[in-house]
Amino acid sequence: MTLNEKVSLLVRYCAQHQSHGFMMDERNTDESFHVSLPEEERIRSSIDTIRVILLTGEAGDGKSRILRNIGPLLADHDFSPPCGDFSALPEERKKELIFRLRKVLDGNSDEKLMILANVGVFTQTAIRYDIHLMEELTDGREDVFICNFEKRNLAEDKDVFRKIVNSFLACDRFCARGDCICSGNCAYGKNIEKLLSDSGTEGLRAICNAVYLTGGHLTFRELLSLLAYAVTFGQDCGERARYIAEGHDTEPFLYYNIFEKSSDVLLRKIADMDPALKRGPCKGIVKTNRDYIRCRRMAYFEEQNEQYEMLRVDYLPEFHGVLEYMNQRPYHYDASRDKNEILQMLKRGINKMSSQGRSDTGLVVMDTPPIFDGRIRMEFLGLTDVALIWNRYDLRAGRASDGSRLWNRFCLSYMVNTKEKKELISLVIDYRLFRYLMLCSQDYFMNRNALSTEENAVNTFYRKILQQREQIYSSIAIRFEEKSEEICDFSLQVHEEEDFFSGETSRSIRIRKED
Numbered sequence: 001m002t003l004n005e006k007v008s009l010l011v012r013y014c015a016q017h018q019s020h021g022f023m024m025d026e027r028n029t030d031e032s033f034h035v036s037l038p039e040e041e042r043i044r045s046s047i048d049t050i051r052v053i054l055l056t057g058e059a060g061d062g063k064s065r066i067l068r069n070i071g072p073l074l075a076d077h078d079f080s081p082p083c084g085d086f087s088a089l090p091e092e093r094k095k096e097l098i099f100r101l102r103k104v105l106d107g108n109s110d111e112k113l114m115i116l117a118n119v120g121v122f123t124q125t126a127i128r129y130d131i132h133l134m135e136e137l138t139d140g141r142e143d144v145f146i147c148n149f150e151k152r153n154l155a156e157d158k159d160v161f162r163k164i165v166n167s168f169l170a171c172d173r174f175c176a177r178g179d180c181i182c183s184g185n186c187a188y189g190k191n192i193e194k195l196l197s198d199s200g201t202e203g204l205r206a207i208c209n210a211v212y213l214t215g216g217h218l219t220f221r222e223l224l225s226l227l228a229y230a231v232t233f234g235q236d237c238g239e240r241a242r243y244i245a246e247g248h249d250t251e252p253f254l255y256y257n258i259f260e261k262s263s264d265v266l267l268r269k270i271a272d273m274d275p276a277l278k279r280g281p282c283k284g285i286v287k288t289n290r291d292y293i294r295c296r297r298m299a300y301f302e303e304q305n306e307q308y309e310m311l312r313v314d315y316l317p318e319f320h321g322v323l324e325y326m327n328q329r330p331y332h333y334d335a336s337r338d339k340n341e342i343l344q345m346l347k348r349g350i351n352k353m354s355s356q357g358r359s360d361t362g363l364v365v366m367d368t369p370p371i372f373d374g375r376i377r378m379e380f381l382g383l384t385d386v387a388l389i390w391n392r393y394d395l396r397a398g399r400a401s402d403g404s405r406l407w408n409r410f411c412l413s414y415m416v417n418t419k420e421k422k423e424l425i426s427l428v429i430d431y432r433l434f435r436y437l438m439l440c441s442q443d444y445f446m447n448r449n450a451l452s453t454e455e456n457a458v459n460t461f462y463r464k465i466l467q468q469r470e471q472i473y474s475s476i477a478i479r480f481e482e483k484s485e486e487i488c489d490f491s492l493q494v495h496e497e498e499d500f501f502s503g504e505t506s507r508s509i510r511i512r513k514e515d
Contacts, residue, residue: 001170001171001172002171002172002174002175003171003172003173003174003175003186003188003189003192004175004177004180004237005171006169006171006188006192007188007231007232007236007237008236008237010169010227010228010231010232011228011232011234011235011236012228013224013225013227013228013229014225014228014229014232014233014234015225015229015264015266033167033168034167035163035164035167035168036069037062037066037160037164037220038157038160039055039066039147039149039152040066040069040070042145043066043070043073043145044070044073046142046145047073047077048077049142049143050112050143050144050145051104051111051112051113051143051144052101052104052105052112052113052114052115052137052143052144052145052146053079053113053114053115053145053146054114054115054117054122054137054144054145054146054147055067055114055115055116055117055146055147055149056116056117056118056119056122056146056147056148056149056150057118057119057148057149057150057152057219058118058149058150058217058219059219059221060219060220060221060222061149061150061152061219061220061221062149062219062220062221063116063149064084064116065220067082067084067114067116074112074114077112078112079112079113079114080111080112080113080114082113082114082115082116083097083113083114083115083116083117084116085116085117086115086116086117086118086121086122086125087117087118087121087122094125095125095129097113097115098125098126098129098130098133099129099130100113101113101115101130101133102130102133105133105136105137105141105144119148119150149219149220150217153209153212153218153405153406153408154208154218154220154223155205155206155208155209155212155218156209156212156405156406158202158205161201161204161205161208162201162205164223164227165195165196165201165204165227166196168224168227168228169192169195169196169227169231171192173189173192173193175189177237180237180241181241181244181245182237182240182241182244182250185250187240187250187253187254188231188232188237188240190254190255191230191231191232191253191254191255192231194255194301195227195230195231195255198304199301199302199303199304200255200301202304202307203300203301203304203307204226204227204230206307206308206311207258207270207273207311208223208226209320210273210308210311210313210316211266211269211270212408213316213319213320213323213408213431214313214316214408214431215408215430215431215432216269218266222266225266226258226266226267226270229258229267230255230258231255232253233252233253233257235253240253251294255301256294256297256298256300256301257297258270259271259273259274259275259276259297272312273311273312273313274297274312275296275297275299275300275310275311275312276292276293276296276297277312278296278310278311278312280296280299280310282295282296282299283295283299296310308320314435314438315434315435315438318342318434318438319431319434319435321342322340322342322343322410322434323406323407323408323410324406325340325343326390326391326392326393326407326410327392327406331391331392331395332389332390332391332392332395332413333389333390333391334387334389335347335387335388335389335390335412336387336388338390340390343390345437345438345441345442346412346429346434346437346438346441348440348441349436349437349438349439349440349441349442350412350437350440350458352440352441352443353436353437353440353458375480375481375482376478376479376480376481377478377479377481378476378477378478378479379476379477379479387414387415388412388413388414389412389413389414389415390410390411390412390413391410391411391412391413391424391426392407392410392411393407393409393410393411393428394407395411395413395424396424408430408431409428409429409430409431410428410429411424411426411427411428411429412426412427412429412461413425413426413427414426414465414468416468425461425464425465425468426461427458427461475491475492475493475494476491476492476493477489477490477491477492477514478490478491478492479514488513488514489513489514490511490512490513490514491511491512491514492509492510492511493509493510493512494507494508494509495507495508495509495510
Protein backbone atom coordinates (compact mmCIF):
# COMPACT_ATOMS: atom_id res chain seq x y z
CA MET A 1 0.00 0.00 0.00
CA THR A 2 1.41 3.38 -1.02
CA LEU A 3 1.68 6.28 1.40
CA ASN A 4 -1.19 8.28 -0.17
CA GLU A 5 -3.43 5.18 -0.09
CA LYS A 6 -2.56 4.66 3.57
CA VAL A 7 -3.39 8.28 4.41
CA SER A 8 -6.78 7.97 2.68
CA LEU A 9 -7.51 4.94 4.84
CA LEU A 10 -6.14 6.31 8.11
CA VAL A 11 -8.01 9.58 8.01
CA ARG A 12 -11.30 7.69 8.03
CA TYR A 13 -10.42 6.36 11.49
CA CYS A 14 -10.10 9.85 12.95
CA ALA A 15 -13.03 10.84 15.15
CA GLN A 16 -12.82 14.41 13.80
CA HIS A 17 -13.19 13.38 10.16
CA GLN A 18 -16.51 13.32 8.33
CA SER A 19 -15.87 9.74 7.15
CA HIS A 20 -15.47 8.43 10.70
CA GLY A 21 -18.57 6.31 10.08
CA PHE A 22 -16.26 3.89 8.29
CA MET A 23 -14.96 2.62 11.59
CA MET A 24 -18.29 2.90 13.35
CA ASP A 25 -19.81 0.44 10.85
CA GLU A 26 -18.72 -2.94 12.17
CA ARG A 27 -19.58 -4.57 8.83
CA ASN A 28 -16.69 -2.75 7.13
CA THR A 29 -13.22 -4.18 7.52
CA ASP A 30 -9.77 -2.84 6.77
CA GLU A 31 -8.20 -5.66 4.76
CA SER A 32 -4.70 -4.20 5.24
CA PHE A 33 -4.88 -4.30 9.05
CA HIS A 34 -4.46 -7.67 10.73
CA VAL A 35 -3.59 -7.99 14.40
CA SER A 36 -4.31 -10.79 16.85
CA LEU A 37 -4.66 -9.51 20.42
CA PRO A 38 -3.84 -11.68 23.48
CA GLU A 39 -7.51 -12.37 24.23
CA GLU A 40 -8.02 -13.87 20.77
CA GLU A 41 -4.81 -15.90 21.03
CA ARG A 42 -5.87 -17.34 24.41
CA ILE A 43 -9.22 -18.40 22.95
CA ARG A 44 -7.51 -20.07 19.99
CA SER A 45 -5.02 -21.93 22.19
CA SER A 46 -7.74 -23.21 24.57
CA ILE A 47 -10.63 -23.76 22.17
CA ASP A 48 -10.60 -27.53 22.72
CA THR A 49 -11.44 -27.15 26.44
CA ILE A 50 -13.63 -24.01 26.38
CA ARG A 51 -17.41 -24.41 26.54
CA VAL A 52 -18.34 -20.80 27.41
CA ILE A 53 -16.85 -17.56 26.06
CA LEU A 54 -18.09 -14.32 27.65
CA LEU A 55 -16.69 -10.99 26.43
CA THR A 56 -17.92 -7.82 28.12
CA GLY A 57 -17.10 -4.17 27.51
CA GLU A 58 -18.29 -0.96 25.91
CA ALA A 59 -18.71 -0.17 22.23
CA GLY A 60 -15.36 -0.05 20.44
CA ASP A 61 -13.51 -2.41 22.78
CA GLY A 62 -12.93 -4.91 19.98
CA LYS A 63 -15.42 -7.64 20.94
CA SER A 64 -17.00 -7.75 17.48
CA ARG A 65 -13.58 -7.81 15.80
CA ILE A 66 -12.62 -10.89 17.82
CA LEU A 67 -15.94 -12.52 16.95
CA ARG A 68 -15.30 -11.89 13.24
CA ASN A 69 -11.78 -13.27 13.48
CA ILE A 70 -12.69 -16.48 15.30
CA GLY A 71 -16.09 -17.07 13.66
CA PRO A 72 -14.88 -19.99 11.49
CA LEU A 73 -13.03 -21.48 14.48
CA LEU A 74 -16.24 -21.48 16.57
CA ALA A 75 -18.15 -23.22 13.79
CA ASP A 76 -15.42 -25.88 13.48
CA HIS A 77 -15.73 -26.63 17.21
CA ASP A 78 -19.55 -26.90 17.21
CA PHE A 79 -20.36 -23.64 19.04
CA SER A 80 -23.95 -22.46 18.82
CA PRO A 81 -24.52 -19.24 16.81
CA PRO A 82 -22.85 -16.51 18.94
CA CYS A 83 -24.89 -13.88 20.78
CA GLY A 84 -23.39 -10.69 19.35
CA ASP A 85 -25.25 -8.25 21.61
CA PHE A 86 -26.79 -9.61 24.81
CA SER A 87 -28.02 -6.14 25.81
CA ALA A 88 -30.24 -5.88 22.70
CA LEU A 89 -32.11 -9.12 23.40
CA PRO A 90 -35.73 -9.04 24.66
CA GLU A 91 -36.05 -9.96 28.33
CA GLU A 92 -37.38 -13.46 27.60
CA ARG A 93 -34.42 -14.20 25.31
CA LYS A 94 -32.02 -13.00 28.00
CA LYS A 95 -33.71 -15.26 30.55
CA GLU A 96 -33.56 -18.22 28.17
CA LEU A 97 -29.85 -17.66 27.51
CA ILE A 98 -29.07 -17.50 31.25
CA PHE A 99 -30.85 -20.86 31.74
CA ARG A 100 -28.92 -22.39 28.81
CA LEU A 101 -25.71 -21.10 30.36
CA ARG A 102 -26.59 -22.71 33.68
CA LYS A 103 -27.15 -26.11 32.02
CA VAL A 104 -23.73 -25.90 30.35
CA LEU A 105 -21.98 -25.06 33.64
CA ASP A 106 -23.77 -27.91 35.44
CA GLY A 107 -22.79 -30.40 32.75
CA ASN A 108 -26.43 -30.98 31.73
CA SER A 109 -25.92 -29.70 28.19
CA ASP A 110 -23.31 -30.29 25.47
CA GLU A 111 -23.93 -26.84 24.00
CA LYS A 112 -21.07 -24.37 23.58
CA LEU A 113 -21.84 -20.66 23.92
CA MET A 114 -20.20 -17.34 23.05
CA ILE A 115 -21.79 -14.16 24.41
CA LEU A 116 -20.87 -10.50 23.86
CA ALA A 117 -22.43 -8.17 26.41
CA ASN A 118 -22.37 -4.98 28.40
CA VAL A 119 -21.04 -6.13 31.77
CA GLY A 120 -23.66 -4.24 33.79
CA VAL A 121 -26.63 -5.54 31.81
CA PHE A 122 -25.34 -9.11 31.84
CA THR A 123 -24.55 -9.07 35.56
CA GLN A 124 -27.95 -7.66 36.50
CA THR A 125 -29.73 -10.26 34.36
CA ALA A 126 -27.64 -13.10 35.77
CA ILE A 127 -28.36 -12.04 39.36
CA ARG A 128 -32.07 -11.73 38.60
CA TYR A 129 -32.43 -15.29 37.29
CA ASP A 130 -29.45 -17.17 38.83
CA ILE A 131 -27.80 -15.47 41.78
CA HIS A 132 -24.77 -17.79 41.85
CA LEU A 133 -24.04 -17.71 38.11
CA MET A 134 -21.51 -14.83 38.10
CA GLU A 135 -19.59 -16.40 40.98
CA GLU A 136 -19.17 -19.62 39.01
CA LEU A 137 -18.26 -17.84 35.78
CA THR A 138 -15.49 -15.86 37.49
CA ASP A 139 -14.14 -18.77 39.56
CA GLY A 140 -11.34 -19.63 37.14
CA ARG A 141 -12.95 -22.67 35.51
CA GLU A 142 -10.94 -24.18 32.64
CA ASP A 143 -14.03 -24.53 30.47
CA VAL A 144 -14.95 -20.83 30.81
CA PHE A 145 -13.16 -17.94 29.12
CA ILE A 146 -14.35 -14.60 30.49
CA CYS A 147 -12.83 -11.20 29.75
CA ASN A 148 -14.03 -7.73 30.80
CA PHE A 149 -12.49 -5.39 28.23
CA GLU A 150 -13.23 -2.37 30.40
CA LYS A 151 -10.36 -3.48 32.66
CA ARG A 152 -7.98 -4.09 29.76
CA ASN A 153 -4.97 -1.85 29.22
CA LEU A 154 -3.83 -2.01 25.60
CA ALA A 155 -0.59 -0.23 26.53
CA GLU A 156 0.39 -2.61 29.32
CA ASP A 157 2.38 -5.06 27.19
CA LYS A 158 5.15 -3.41 25.18
CA ASP A 159 5.22 -6.11 22.51
CA VAL A 160 1.45 -6.16 22.03
CA PHE A 161 1.31 -2.37 21.70
CA ARG A 162 4.16 -2.36 19.18
CA LYS A 163 2.41 -5.08 17.17
CA ILE A 164 -0.75 -2.95 16.96
CA VAL A 165 1.18 0.17 15.89
CA ASN A 166 3.34 -1.65 13.34
CA SER A 167 0.40 -3.44 11.75
CA PHE A 168 -1.87 -0.40 11.68
CA LEU A 169 0.67 2.06 10.25
CA ALA A 170 2.46 -0.33 7.87
CA CYS A 171 2.81 0.97 4.28
CA ASP A 172 5.42 1.24 1.50
CA ARG A 173 6.25 4.90 2.35
CA PHE A 174 6.10 5.58 -1.41
CA CYS A 175 3.62 8.20 -2.58
CA ALA A 176 2.10 7.63 -6.03
CA ARG A 177 1.12 11.29 -6.31
CA GLY A 178 4.26 12.68 -7.91
CA ASP A 179 2.67 16.08 -8.52
CA CYS A 180 1.73 16.56 -4.85
CA ILE A 181 2.59 19.95 -3.36
CA CYS A 182 4.00 18.10 -0.31
CA SER A 183 6.44 16.05 -2.39
CA GLY A 184 9.83 15.92 -0.64
CA ASN A 185 8.44 17.43 2.57
CA CYS A 186 5.53 15.18 3.49
CA ALA A 187 4.40 15.43 7.12
CA TYR A 188 2.50 12.14 6.80
CA GLY A 189 5.70 10.27 5.93
CA LYS A 190 7.65 11.95 8.73
CA ASN A 191 4.97 11.09 11.26
CA ILE A 192 4.75 7.43 10.29
CA GLU A 193 8.53 7.09 10.31
CA LYS A 194 8.78 8.60 13.79
CA LEU A 195 5.83 6.73 15.31
CA LEU A 196 7.22 3.40 14.08
CA SER A 197 10.59 4.12 15.72
CA ASP A 198 11.32 2.77 19.21
CA SER A 199 11.10 6.17 20.93
CA GLY A 200 8.00 7.20 18.98
CA THR A 201 6.07 4.02 19.78
CA GLU A 202 7.12 4.20 23.44
CA GLY A 203 5.99 7.82 23.58
CA LEU A 204 2.52 6.85 22.41
CA ARG A 205 2.49 3.87 24.76
CA ALA A 206 3.34 6.02 27.78
CA ILE A 207 0.47 8.40 26.89
CA CYS A 208 -2.02 5.53 26.57
CA ASN A 209 -0.72 3.91 29.75
CA ALA A 210 -1.10 7.21 31.61
CA VAL A 211 -4.77 7.37 30.55
CA TYR A 212 -5.30 3.92 32.07
CA LEU A 213 -3.25 4.54 35.22
CA THR A 214 -5.16 7.71 36.05
CA GLY A 215 -8.50 5.89 35.83
CA GLY A 216 -9.44 6.21 32.15
CA HIS A 217 -10.28 3.49 29.67
CA LEU A 218 -8.92 3.46 26.12
CA THR A 219 -10.95 1.26 23.79
CA PHE A 220 -9.41 -0.49 20.80
CA ARG A 221 -11.35 1.84 18.51
CA GLU A 222 -10.05 4.91 20.38
CA LEU A 223 -6.47 3.65 20.13
CA LEU A 224 -6.76 3.25 16.35
CA SER A 225 -8.34 6.71 16.12
CA LEU A 226 -5.46 8.16 18.15
CA LEU A 227 -2.82 6.51 15.94
CA ALA A 228 -4.57 7.71 12.80
CA TYR A 229 -4.83 11.24 14.15
CA ALA A 230 -1.14 11.33 15.15
CA VAL A 231 -0.33 10.74 11.46
CA THR A 232 -3.02 12.71 9.62
CA PHE A 233 -4.42 15.22 12.18
CA GLY A 234 -7.79 14.58 10.51
CA GLN A 235 -6.77 15.85 7.05
CA ASP A 236 -6.55 13.77 3.89
CA CYS A 237 -4.13 14.58 1.08
CA GLY A 238 -6.55 16.85 -0.77
CA GLU A 239 -7.35 18.93 2.32
CA ARG A 240 -3.67 19.19 3.24
CA ALA A 241 -2.69 20.31 -0.27
CA ARG A 242 -5.32 23.07 -0.22
CA TYR A 243 -4.13 24.13 3.24
CA ILE A 244 -0.52 24.48 2.06
CA ALA A 245 -1.56 26.23 -1.15
CA GLU A 246 -3.14 28.92 1.02
CA GLY A 247 0.33 29.63 2.44
CA HIS A 248 0.11 27.70 5.72
CA ASP A 249 2.99 25.76 7.27
CA THR A 250 2.82 21.97 7.92
CA GLU A 251 4.64 22.17 11.28
CA PRO A 252 1.36 22.07 13.28
CA PHE A 253 0.73 18.62 11.73
CA LEU A 254 3.89 16.92 12.94
CA TYR A 255 3.51 14.03 15.42
CA TYR A 256 4.57 15.92 18.56
CA ASN A 257 1.63 18.32 18.22
CA ILE A 258 -0.68 15.51 19.33
CA PHE A 259 -0.69 17.50 22.60
CA GLU A 260 -2.50 20.50 21.05
CA LYS A 261 -5.90 21.34 22.53
CA SER A 262 -8.85 19.64 20.86
CA SER A 263 -12.60 19.26 21.23
CA ASP A 264 -12.27 15.47 21.16
CA VAL A 265 -12.68 13.87 24.62
CA LEU A 266 -9.62 11.61 24.37
CA LEU A 267 -7.41 14.29 22.82
CA ARG A 268 -8.40 16.70 25.60
CA LYS A 269 -7.03 14.24 28.16
CA ILE A 270 -3.79 14.01 26.20
CA ALA A 271 -3.56 17.80 25.88
CA ASP A 272 -3.73 18.08 29.68
CA MET A 273 -0.58 15.90 29.88
CA ASP A 274 1.38 18.21 27.56
CA PRO A 275 5.10 18.17 28.58
CA ALA A 276 5.24 21.82 27.48
CA LEU A 277 2.97 22.70 30.42
CA LYS A 278 5.63 21.44 32.80
CA ARG A 279 8.93 23.13 33.54
CA GLY A 280 11.97 21.27 32.32
CA PRO A 281 15.25 21.50 30.40
CA CYS A 282 15.38 22.20 26.67
CA LYS A 283 18.10 21.30 24.20
CA GLY A 284 19.10 23.97 21.73
CA ILE A 285 18.26 27.66 21.55
CA VAL A 286 14.87 28.71 22.89
CA LYS A 287 13.85 32.30 22.16
CA THR A 288 10.07 32.22 22.17
CA ASN A 289 7.30 30.40 23.99
CA ARG A 290 6.59 28.42 20.80
CA ASP A 291 10.24 27.33 20.73
CA TYR A 292 9.90 25.99 24.27
CA ILE A 293 6.67 24.15 23.45
CA ARG A 294 8.20 22.53 20.37
CA CYS A 295 11.39 21.64 22.23
CA ARG A 296 9.61 19.98 25.17
CA ARG A 297 7.21 18.01 23.00
CA MET A 298 9.94 16.76 20.69
CA ALA A 299 12.12 15.83 23.66
CA TYR A 300 9.28 13.76 25.09
CA PHE A 301 9.30 11.50 22.03
CA GLU A 302 13.09 11.09 22.33
CA GLU A 303 13.67 10.47 26.06
CA GLN A 304 12.37 6.92 26.52
CA ASN A 305 13.54 6.63 30.12
CA GLU A 306 11.95 9.90 31.26
CA GLN A 307 8.59 9.95 29.50
CA TYR A 308 6.48 9.40 32.63
CA GLU A 309 8.48 12.16 34.33
CA MET A 310 7.87 14.57 31.46
CA LEU A 311 4.10 14.14 31.22
CA ARG A 312 2.18 16.77 33.17
CA VAL A 313 0.42 14.39 35.56
CA ASP A 314 0.92 14.83 39.30
CA TYR A 315 2.81 11.93 40.94
CA LEU A 316 2.50 9.74 37.82
CA PRO A 317 6.10 8.38 38.02
CA GLU A 318 5.62 7.60 41.72
CA PHE A 319 2.28 5.88 41.13
CA HIS A 320 3.65 3.86 38.23
CA GLY A 321 6.66 2.88 40.32
CA VAL A 322 4.52 1.64 43.22
CA LEU A 323 2.33 -0.41 40.87
CA GLU A 324 5.41 -2.10 39.44
CA TYR A 325 6.66 -2.69 42.99
CA MET A 326 3.35 -4.35 43.88
CA ASN A 327 3.66 -6.53 40.79
CA GLN A 328 6.70 -8.32 42.24
CA ARG A 329 6.46 -11.46 44.31
CA PRO A 330 5.17 -12.02 46.94
CA TYR A 331 2.74 -9.21 45.91
CA HIS A 332 2.26 -8.09 49.55
CA TYR A 333 4.47 -6.19 51.98
CA ASP A 334 4.29 -5.55 55.73
CA ALA A 335 3.20 -1.91 56.08
CA SER A 336 5.09 -1.46 59.36
CA ARG A 337 8.45 -2.74 58.09
CA ASP A 338 8.49 -2.06 54.36
CA LYS A 339 11.00 0.64 53.45
CA ASN A 340 9.69 1.67 50.04
CA GLU A 341 10.06 5.46 50.04
CA ILE A 342 6.76 6.24 48.31
CA LEU A 343 4.80 3.85 50.54
CA GLN A 344 6.36 5.54 53.56
CA MET A 345 5.04 8.85 52.24
CA LEU A 346 1.58 7.32 51.81
CA LYS A 347 1.64 6.19 55.45
CA ARG A 348 2.40 9.75 56.54
CA GLY A 349 -0.42 11.05 54.34
CA ILE A 350 -2.90 8.54 55.77
CA ASN A 351 -1.86 9.38 59.32
CA LYS A 352 -2.19 13.13 58.77
CA MET A 353 -5.56 12.70 57.13
CA SER A 354 -7.02 10.32 59.71
CA SER A 355 -5.50 11.77 62.87
CA GLN A 356 -5.48 15.49 62.04
CA GLY A 357 -1.71 15.70 62.09
CA ARG A 358 -1.08 13.95 65.39
CA SER A 359 1.91 11.67 65.93
CA ASP A 360 2.10 7.98 65.03
CA THR A 361 1.63 6.91 68.67
CA GLY A 362 -2.10 6.47 68.19
CA LEU A 363 -4.71 6.29 65.50
CA VAL A 364 -7.55 8.78 65.66
CA VAL A 365 -10.60 7.76 63.65
CA MET A 366 -13.26 10.43 63.33
CA ASP A 367 -16.96 10.03 62.80
CA THR A 368 -19.67 12.64 62.49
CA PRO A 369 -23.14 11.24 63.24
CA PRO A 370 -25.56 12.53 60.56
CA ILE A 371 -28.13 13.50 63.20
CA PHE A 372 -25.81 16.25 64.46
CA ASP A 373 -25.40 17.82 61.02
CA GLY A 374 -21.67 18.40 61.40
CA ARG A 375 -21.98 20.30 64.68
CA ILE A 376 -20.38 17.54 66.73
CA ARG A 377 -17.77 14.94 65.96
CA MET A 378 -16.48 11.90 67.77
CA GLU A 379 -12.79 11.00 67.78
CA PHE A 380 -11.86 7.41 68.63
CA LEU A 381 -8.29 6.81 69.74
CA GLY A 382 -7.30 3.32 68.68
CA LEU A 383 -4.37 1.15 69.72
CA THR A 384 -1.38 0.83 67.41
CA ASP A 385 -1.11 -2.95 67.07
CA VAL A 386 -3.15 -3.15 63.87
CA ALA A 387 -1.07 -5.21 61.41
CA LEU A 388 -1.52 -3.94 57.85
CA ILE A 389 -0.07 -4.97 54.48
CA TRP A 390 0.38 -3.27 51.13
CA ASN A 391 -0.81 -5.64 48.42
CA ARG A 392 -1.77 -6.11 44.80
CA TYR A 393 -5.37 -5.29 43.98
CA ASP A 394 -6.33 -8.87 43.07
CA LEU A 395 -4.75 -10.55 46.11
CA ARG A 396 -7.30 -12.63 48.01
CA ALA A 397 -7.08 -14.57 51.27
CA GLY A 398 -6.21 -18.18 50.51
CA ARG A 399 -5.55 -17.50 46.81
CA ALA A 400 -2.21 -16.39 45.43
CA SER A 401 -1.99 -13.64 42.82
CA ASP A 402 -0.65 -14.77 39.44
CA GLY A 403 1.01 -11.45 38.60
CA SER A 404 -0.31 -11.65 35.04
CA ARG A 405 -1.26 -7.99 34.74
CA LEU A 406 -0.35 -4.56 36.04
CA TRP A 407 -3.43 -3.11 37.74
CA ASN A 408 -4.05 0.64 38.00
CA ARG A 409 -4.70 0.38 41.74
CA PHE A 410 -3.39 -1.40 44.82
CA CYS A 411 -4.51 -1.91 48.42
CA LEU A 412 -3.74 -1.30 52.05
CA SER A 413 -5.29 -4.30 53.83
CA TYR A 414 -5.96 -5.81 57.24
CA MET A 415 -6.17 -9.58 57.56
CA VAL A 416 -9.17 -10.92 59.45
CA ASN A 417 -8.04 -14.38 60.56
CA THR A 418 -10.46 -16.17 62.85
CA LYS A 419 -11.92 -19.66 63.09
CA GLU A 420 -15.03 -18.45 61.32
CA LYS A 421 -13.44 -16.55 58.43
CA LYS A 422 -10.26 -15.47 56.73
CA GLU A 423 -10.48 -12.37 54.59
CA LEU A 424 -8.89 -9.03 53.76
CA ILE A 425 -10.44 -5.70 54.68
CA SER A 426 -8.95 -3.41 52.05
CA LEU A 427 -8.61 0.27 51.28
CA VAL A 428 -8.36 0.46 47.48
CA ILE A 429 -5.85 3.11 46.43
CA ASP A 430 -6.35 4.32 42.86
CA TYR A 431 -4.62 7.32 41.26
CA ARG A 432 -7.11 9.81 42.69
CA LEU A 433 -6.61 8.66 46.28
CA PHE A 434 -2.87 8.19 45.76
CA ARG A 435 -2.52 11.81 44.64
CA TYR A 436 -4.63 13.04 47.56
CA LEU A 437 -2.56 11.14 50.12
CA MET A 438 0.72 12.30 48.59
CA LEU A 439 -0.47 15.89 48.82
CA CYS A 440 -1.46 15.32 52.44
CA SER A 441 1.94 13.79 53.15
CA GLN A 442 3.67 16.87 51.79
CA ASP A 443 1.32 19.31 53.55
CA TYR A 444 0.11 20.90 50.31
CA PHE A 445 -3.40 21.38 51.64
CA MET A 446 -4.07 20.32 55.17
CA ASN A 447 -6.83 22.09 57.06
CA ARG A 448 -6.22 20.56 60.46
CA ASN A 449 -9.20 22.29 62.04
CA ALA A 450 -11.79 21.14 59.50
CA LEU A 451 -14.01 18.13 59.89
CA SER A 452 -12.72 14.92 58.38
CA THR A 453 -14.56 14.00 55.19
CA GLU A 454 -15.38 10.59 53.82
CA GLU A 455 -14.23 11.60 50.34
CA ASN A 456 -11.47 9.03 50.20
CA ALA A 457 -12.88 6.45 52.63
CA VAL A 458 -9.75 6.19 54.80
CA ASN A 459 -11.68 6.50 58.03
CA THR A 460 -14.32 4.07 56.78
CA PHE A 461 -11.53 1.57 56.15
CA TYR A 462 -10.27 1.88 59.72
CA ARG A 463 -13.76 1.65 61.17
CA LYS A 464 -14.27 -1.66 59.35
CA ILE A 465 -11.12 -2.92 61.04
CA LEU A 466 -12.20 -1.64 64.43
CA GLN A 467 -15.50 -3.46 64.11
CA GLN A 468 -13.54 -6.70 64.04
CA ARG A 469 -11.62 -5.83 67.22
CA GLU A 470 -14.05 -4.86 69.93
CA GLN A 471 -11.46 -3.90 72.55
CA ILE A 472 -9.30 -1.72 70.32
CA TYR A 473 -10.70 1.65 71.41
CA SER A 474 -8.94 3.21 74.40
CA SER A 475 -10.92 6.44 74.48
CA ILE A 476 -13.44 8.61 72.71
CA ALA A 477 -13.51 12.41 72.58
CA ILE A 478 -16.66 14.41 71.88
CA ARG A 479 -15.94 17.75 70.22
CA PHE A 480 -18.51 20.46 69.58
CA GLU A 481 -18.09 22.78 66.61
CA GLU A 482 -20.60 25.35 67.88
CA LYS A 483 -19.84 25.97 71.54
CA SER A 484 -21.68 27.99 74.15
CA GLU A 485 -21.17 28.58 77.85
CA GLU A 486 -23.29 25.53 78.69
CA ILE A 487 -21.27 22.94 76.74
CA CYS A 488 -17.63 21.89 76.46
CA ASP A 489 -15.56 19.17 74.81
CA PHE A 490 -15.18 16.01 76.87
CA SER A 491 -13.71 12.51 76.58
CA LEU A 492 -14.73 9.08 77.81
CA GLN A 493 -12.27 6.34 78.61
CA VAL A 494 -12.88 2.70 79.47
CA HIS A 495 -11.07 1.90 82.72
CA GLU A 496 -10.50 -1.62 83.99
CA GLU A 497 -9.56 -2.26 87.62
CA GLU A 498 -8.68 -5.54 89.35
CA ASP A 499 -9.44 -6.01 93.07
CA PHE A 500 -6.15 -6.94 94.75
CA PHE A 501 -7.77 -9.29 97.29
CA SER A 502 -10.63 -10.90 95.38
CA GLY A 503 -9.10 -10.85 91.89
CA GLU A 504 -12.37 -9.59 90.43
CA THR A 505 -12.18 -7.15 87.52
CA SER A 506 -14.47 -4.18 87.20
CA ARG A 507 -14.91 -1.77 84.34
CA SER A 508 -15.95 1.84 84.50
CA ILE A 509 -16.23 4.85 82.25
CA ARG A 510 -14.18 7.89 83.16
CA ILE A 511 -15.39 11.25 81.88
CA ARG A 512 -12.94 14.12 81.61
CA LYS A 513 -13.38 17.71 80.51
CA GLU A 514 -11.23 18.49 77.46
CA ASP A 515 -9.26 21.72 77.08
